[in-house]
Amino acid sequence: MIVEHLSLVDFRNYAAADVTLVPGPNVFLGRNGQGKTNLAEAIGYFATLGSHRVSQDAPMVRYGADAAFVRARLGYGERRIQLEAQLNRSGSNKARVNGSPVRTSELPRYAQVVLFAPEDLQIVRGDPSARRRFADQLLVQRAPRMSGVLGDYDRVLKQRTALLKSARARGMKADQLTTLDVWDDKLVSLGTEIIRARLRVADELAQPMRDAYEAIAGADHDPRLEWVLSVAGADPEEDASASTDEPLPGGVEALEASFRSALAAKRVQELDRGVTLVGPHRDDLLLRLRGLPVKGYASHGESWSTALSLRLASAQLLRDQLRLGDPIVILDDVFAELDADRRARLAGVVADFEQVIVTAAVDTDVPEPLRARTVRVEAGTIVMDADG
Numbered sequence: 001m002i003v004e005h006l007s008l009v010d011f012r013n014y015a016a017a018d019v020t021l022v023p024g025p026n027v028f029l030g031r032n033g034q035g036k037t038n039l040a041e042a043i044g045y046f047a048t049l050g051s052h053r054v055s056q057d058a059p060m061v062r063y064g065a066d067a068a069f070v071r072a073r074l075g076y077g078e079r080r081i082q083l084e085a086q087l088n089r090s091g092s093n094k095a096r097v098n099g100s101p102v103r104t105s106e107l108p109r110y111a112q113v114v115l116f117a118p119e120d121l122q123i124v125r126g127d128p129s130a131r132r133r134f135a136d137q138l139l140v141q142r143a144p145r146m147s148g149v150l151g152d153y154d155r156v157l158k159q160r161t162a163l164l165k166s167a168r169a170r171g172m173k174a175d176q177l178t179t180l181d182v183w184d185d186k187l188v189s190l191g192t193e194i195i196r197a198r199l200r201v202a203d204e205l206a207q208p209m210r211d212a213y214e215a216i217a218g219a220d221h222d223p224r225l226e227w228v229l230s231v232a233g234a235d236p237e238e239d240a241s242a243s244t245d246e247p248l249p250g251g252v253e254a255l256e257a258s259f260r261s262a263l264a265a266k267r268v269q270e271l272d273r274g275v276t277l278v279g280p281h282r283d284d285l286l287l288r289l290r291g292l293p294v295k296g297y298a299s300h301g302e303s304w305s306t307a308l309s310l311r312l313a314s315a316q317l318l319r320d321q322l323r324l325g326d327p328i329v330i331l332d333d334v335f336a337e338l339d340a341d342r343r344a345r346l347a348g349v350v351a352d353f354e355q356v357i358v359t360a361a362v363d364t365d366v367p368e369p370l371r372a373r374t375v376r377v378e379a380g381t382i383v384m385d386a387d388g
Contacts, residue, residue, distance in 0.1 A: 001112060001325045002355040003043055005073040010065035012038035012088075013380035019135050021355070028359045033362050036359040037117070039377070040332045042070045043357065046083050046111035046177065048137045049104060052119055052332070056189070059087045071162060071231035074111060076325055105151075107142040110114045112327035114315040116334055123295045126220050128236045135285055138314050142321070146197060150308060153190040157276055160187055164386040165274035175347065180267075186223065187279060188259045190368070195259075195281040201317075202227055202285065208313035216312070216342060217305040221289040225310075228284045231259045234282030273346035312349060319353075326354040332356075335365040345368050 006028050008017045008244070013035050028036040041051050041060070051060060061068045068087040073080060085107060086094040095104040122130040139146040152163075160183035171306050202225055213223045229235045262278040263270075270277050287294040287306055294306050314345035318327040329350050335343050336356070360366050 001328060002075050003072050003357075005074045006039065006043060007021070007067040007069075007071040008039075008042055009199070010062040011042055011059055011068040011070055014038060015062065015380065016227055017380070019375060019382055021082060021372055022064045022355070025351070025356045025357055025358065025372040027363070027366055027371060027374045028377055029363055029374050030361065032361055032378045034045070034117065035380045036361075036377050037332050038380075040115060040117075040357060043072065043111075043328065044113050044115040044330060045070060045085060045087075046072060046107050047113035047115075047141055049107065049140070050137070052115055052117050056089045056204065057093065057215060058089050058230050058261065061376065072111070081251070083107060083110055087133075090119070098371055105144060105147045108140050112141055112318045113330060114311055114318065114327050115330040115332060116308060116311040118333035118334070118337055120311065121303060123307045123310060124298070124303045128282075130284035130313055131287075132280070132283065135201060136194075138201055139194075139197050141314075141318060141327075142201065143197070146194075147189060149197075151194055153187070153194060154184060154188060155278065156186045157281055157302055159183060159273070163275045164270050164276065168271055168274040173335065183262055184260065187276070188256050188263070191231075191279045192259060195227075195255060195283070197230065198227055198283070200282065204317055205310070205313045208316040209309050212312035212316070212349065213305055213309035216308050216345050217226070217302070218341065218345065222291070223306060223309060224288045226286050226288075228286050230278045230280075230282040232264045234284075235282060237282045237284075276295075299337070305342070308334075308346065315350075315353070321341070328355050328357065329353045330357045330359075331370075332359045333361070335360060335367070 003021050006019045007019065008014045017039075019039065021053065023155055028039050030036050037053070039285070041053065044052060051057070051342075066089050069084065070083045071082065075084050075245050083206050084096040086105065093104045095102050095107050097106065097110060123134045132243050136146075137149055137251070140150070154282070160180070163180060163183060163186065205225065209223055214220050228236050230236070266277045289298055289306065292298075294303060297307065315327050315329055330349070331346070334346070338346065343365070344367055347369045351369045356370060358366055363371070
């Protein structure tokens with residue numbers, strides 16, 4: 001899969017922009033703050049329905065505009081598909097595929113993108129929400145229907161938490177709050193589906209992550225990843241070192257039973273605090289090197305290698321699906337953060353993907369194998385295409 005053409009209207013600092021891309025490496029070159037990353041962000045939106053920099057869509061709409069428009073023509077061999085996303089400052093976004101209206105959640109069916117950026121260091125060094133977000137974006141890319149499941153879970157979670165806060169304000173006891181059982185059923189059903197999907201993807205990431213880490217770092221530090229689950233008794237949101245030796249539930253019914261049991265055990269605490277304390281929104285993806293947590297123990301270089309290996313492993317999983325060909329690999333301002341050895345190793349790993357998009361402020365930061373084509377960016381304008 002490749003992006004053949006990208007068109008923006010009122011997106012970030014672009015009043016309007018049109019960019020033609022080619023198979024293989026493409027470099028967006030320009031000083032910081034000119035709009036290179038905005039181009040990468042626009043392409044990534046089709047795959048994840050979000051930004052790698054902000055949690056809301058409104059900041060992607062140009063100042064003074066009510067909506068931003070992102071259009072991309074994708075090529076899959078001889079096949080061409082035109083995608084369009086309308087990001088509204090207020091109200092629901094809209095989408096089209098080949099000119100026909102579709103639900104926005106349909107867009108990831110057509111676009112697979114793996115984007116690595118400096119912000120990804122937070123996956124290994126940040127709080128659990130960064131790791132949950134990484135996992136959930138990959139879930140949506142692999143199975144777009146999970147976007148709906150995750151959205152439904154968030155809505156149920158908000159309703160249940162609002163009920164807890166209302167009950168706390170009225171001084172209600174646990175045995176008086178029978179209406180909570182209805183929300184528990186929905187939370188358990190949706191939450192179990194999310195937990196199982198996350199466990200599967202972590203298992204499938206394990207070997208590709210080990211391979212990618214060794215390729216980037218040039219050493220085998222035994223990288224591992226595992227989910228720490230609140231339904232199994234842990235609470236990573238409150239204890240950064242939280243873990244549990246409890247065996248993970250096997251099937252759906254066992255996991256649902258553990259979920260319900262954990263909710264019951266936390267019911268009094270939830271009422272006291274007005275917070276839902278059990279569910280996939282409280283879980284964490286624990287990353288280890290040499291048996292120790294990456295967060296708090298790994299060096300800067302090891303942390304970068306771990307974050308890179310997670311993204312590269314994601315690209316490999318998407319590539320192995322073979323439904324749409326290779327995912328588009330985007331390296332947003334990455335090479336400035338890496339030493340020469342890691343730059344060369346990373347370039348060697350990604351060079352054979354169908355399309356690689358690189359953003360950089362300094363052209364010499366980009367390894368030679370990825371310098372095939374350069375587009376220069378200045379103040380929200382494509383000022384020069386090195387290929388004419």
